Amino acid sequence: MPRSHSSHAALCAAPLLAFVLPVNAFTVSITPGTPTVYLQVGVGAFSGTLQGGGTPGVNPTVNVVSVTVPAAQVGTGTPQTMSTNSSAANSFWDNRVFCSPPAQLYVGGFYRRPGGGSGGGSALLTAAVPSVLSNGSGGTISFSQISWASSGLGDAGAQPFPSGTFVAGSTQTIGSIPRNEWAESCHTFSYANTAVVPAGTYTGTVVYTLAAP
């Protein structure tokens, strides 16, 4: 069954009552259990799906988001859409197609802890952003030149990890995952291209961290 907006639901479990609340983007409740945070940015690792009882894993291969600016476009201010080498299209929650690589990068995960009901805070997703991307020859591009649009197939409205722009040289909040929930978004990155910069390949790495109280 294709994922649809109406199927995006938050399940609130009480001892004798369960009911479904529609939400605007994909978040879903999961069973309480061993305290765990799982974070996936790009291609993840999972045995099966979480919905099917699978377990999260580590994928040591870091994904790359890149763009080659055409010579005639360098510094024109025309944003350049970036693409990713990630092939992650399906959600490890239920294996449904959620993102459209290579244009979109999957960002998702879950936060689990014992006990039902509310409380226990949320897991916060932050990004440690360097000041600049460097070409190795002294040239730099500010990370503030990179922004992203957030969406997901079948989603509408607010995303758990909404659209934004990197704040160069900072640790910024990307979103959060409430206790005992799975959340996911797809990010399409863009380079603002507002300045003429020396030739070269500029690289930089952002570290995403999902931390729970």
Place this chain on the structure above:
Amino acid sequence: MRDPGTFARLALASALLSASADGRAASNVDTGSPGNLATSVDLQFNITIPRFVSLRVGSAASINTLSFAPTAAEMASSFPVLATGGDIGGSDVTVQVISNAGSVTLTAATLTADLVSGGNTMPWSTLAATNPTGSIIAPAFNTGSTVLTAGAGIVNQTGSWRYIWSNPPNTLYGAGTYTGTVRYTAATP
């Protein structure tokens, strides 16, 4: 209704646990006692910028024609004459040089030895250009060059050139329309 996950019933391998602190990954997991759970992943960004140089003289989209049409009285006065047809207006054209490949050398090469009107000719030396705005000096036809020095590998300058026909005194040219084309070139090392 979605089925809740059953991850709580499954044990995690010790290798998985030990890997949780490693940020060099695209997916990562941390598990254990409540409090201070954290896991990190990396995402690399690459932006490739090619070497380029761009030059604009006049309109961005077409070749401009500057026309000097002195009256008989102006011819007799020997005063310099301005043109029409510049993209800015009158005798003025936009000049823009952008490069990320180091300093830029501008040259101007005429495609004919002289301006030509049928069997008559007029030397290119009767034409010259000044730069009323900006600091890009117009190179002399066929003999000169202008070097724009890069800053941090970048040249990004805009200005204008104003063309003047010198209307040389004591020199008569046969009536007619004299035409010729100048080709400007911007080159990097």
